[in-house]
Amino acid sequence: MTDWKDPPRLFIPGPVKVDGDVLEQLARPTLGHRGKEYAQLQGETVEMLKRILFTKQNVFLSTSSASGIWEAAIRNCLAPGETLLATGCGAFSDKWGDVARMCGADVDELKVDWGQPILPELIDEKLATGKYAAITLVHNETSTGLTNPVVEISEMTKAKYPDVLVFVDTVSGMVGLPLKFDELGWDVAFASVQKAFAIPPGFAVAAVSNRALEKSKGVPNRGYYFNFELWAKSAEKNQTLVTPNVQHIMALNYQCHKLVNEGMENVWKRHAQMGEFVRGWAKENFELFCDEKYASNTLTTIKNTRGINVAETIAAIQQKHNTIFGNGYGKLKEATFRIAHMGDITMDDLKELLGWIDEEIG
Numbered sequence: 519m520t521d522w523k524d525p526p527r528l529f530i531p532g533p534v535k536v537d538g539d540v541l542e543q544l545a546r547p548t549l550g551h552r553g554k555e556y557a558q559l560q561g562e563t564v565e566m567l568k569r570i571l572f573t574k575q576n577v578f579l580s581t582s583s584a585s586g587i588w589e590a591a592i593r594n595c596l597a598p599g600e601t602l603l604a605t606g607c608g609a610f611s612d613k614w615g616d617v618a619r620m621c622g623a624d625v626d627e628l629k630v631d632w633g634q635p636i637l638p639e640l641i642d643e644k645l646a647t648g649k650y651a652a653i654t655l656v657h658n659e660t661s662t663g664l665t666n667p668v669v670e671i672s673e674m675t676k677a678k679y680p681d682v683l684v685f686v687d688t689v690s691g692m693v694g695l696p697l698k699f700d701e702l703g704w705d706v707a708f709a710s711v712q713k714a715f716a717i718p719p720g721f722a723v724a725a726v727s728n729r730a731l732e733k734s735k736g737v738p739n740r741g742y743y744f745n746f747e748l749w750a751k752s753a754e755k756n757q758t759l760v761t762p763n764v765q766h767i768m769a770l771n772y773q774c775h776k777l778v779n780e781g782m783e784n785v786w787k788r789h790a791q792m793g794e795f796v797r798g799w800a801k802e803n804f805e806l807f808c809d810e811k812y813a814s815n816t817l818t819t820i821k822n823t824r825g826i827n828v829a830e831t832i833a834a835i836q837q838k839h840n841t842i843f844g845n846g847y848g849k850l851k852e853a854t855f856r857i858a859h860m861g862d863i864t865m866d867d868l869k870e871l872l873g874w875i876d877e878e879i880g
């Protein structure tokens with residue numbers, strides 16, 4: 519059993535290590551969510567999130583994990599008769615296409631092999647047909663450790679297809695990777711907080727463009743819990759539609775203060791340094807799973823070129839050092855392993871972990 523006074527240090531790509539000062543926020547006494555003090559907490563948190571995401575549009579808080587916003591984007595912003603282009607380059611982006619279909623959407627897929635990026639020209643070719651009202655895109659594919667060229671994609675979509683809505687899963691990208699929502703021209707972008715916000719799981723943040731919100735008002739059967747229009751009405755009063763996880767918002771507020779004080783350019787730089795460090799080790803000892811040009815600065819997926827027993831190595835390090843790193847995801851389980859370097863993970867943490875892996879694999 520886990521000793522709660524000495525929790526394991528998590529280097530899996532979510533949930534990641536949560537520091538004690540953040541955990542303390544979750545133990546604060548709760549507040550009535552229709553009271554003044556709560557409204558102040560939500561208002562301040564959302565204002566900071568707008569600075570963190572570089573947006574003057576809507577930022578919503580959702581008591582759900584990020585998968586809820588997968589559904590919300592589709593159910594709010596895709597009208598009957600419209601077709602979605604779902605791009606897929608790994609487990610999570612592929613899944614979003616499946617989820618869109620489960621929501622009743624008409625979906626065409628644009629898939630590349632796992633480890634390959636979604637290039638702007640691939641999207642361009644599809645959108646040139648004029649068939650699509652919206653696309654889904656993953657910013658950072660957590661299964662393959664790949665960051666898609668989202669700036670290039672967004673420049674292309676903004677210039678050539680300004681009417682196509684762009685929905686972006688930035689679950690393992692937000693905070694760790696550069697993201698300027700308004701400049702990118704995205705319509706929905708979201709993350710759960712167990713990644714680079716370094717908060718325990720169970721809560722999500724979503725940015726929604728004004729035009730997506732307006733469009734949603736004419737879309738039927740959006741449901742209640744994830745209804746953007748109802749969210750926006752509540753947000754005007756600095757409230758959420760339903761009883762939120764107040765403690766999560768306390769922890770989010772606390773983490774946002776730290777991010778705003780550090781400055782996002784510095785936060786992104788810190789993640790880039792950690793990414794470079796882990797990639798250096800990976801290249802010396804193994805190989806990167808994807809082309810370094812697209813390798814993520816929030817996690818590294820490493821090709822198991824030495825045929826180590828990934829499960830046994832993870833178990834040995836857990837037993838000796840109370841520290842856990844990630845195996846490969848899905849079909850890549852033993853073929854790769856993954857190390858998170860995001861949130862409150864530090865360079866010293868990484869040096870320690872990589873030293874222990876060195877000792878274990880000899």
Ligand SMILES: Cc1ncc(COP(=O)(O)O)c(C=O)c1O
Pocket residue numbers: 531532583584585586610611656658659660661687688689690710
């Ligand atoms: C890229 C990506 N999208 C979506 C999800 C699903 O997020 P959640 O488990 O918070 O619903 C994950 C989870 O790891 C992810 O990495």
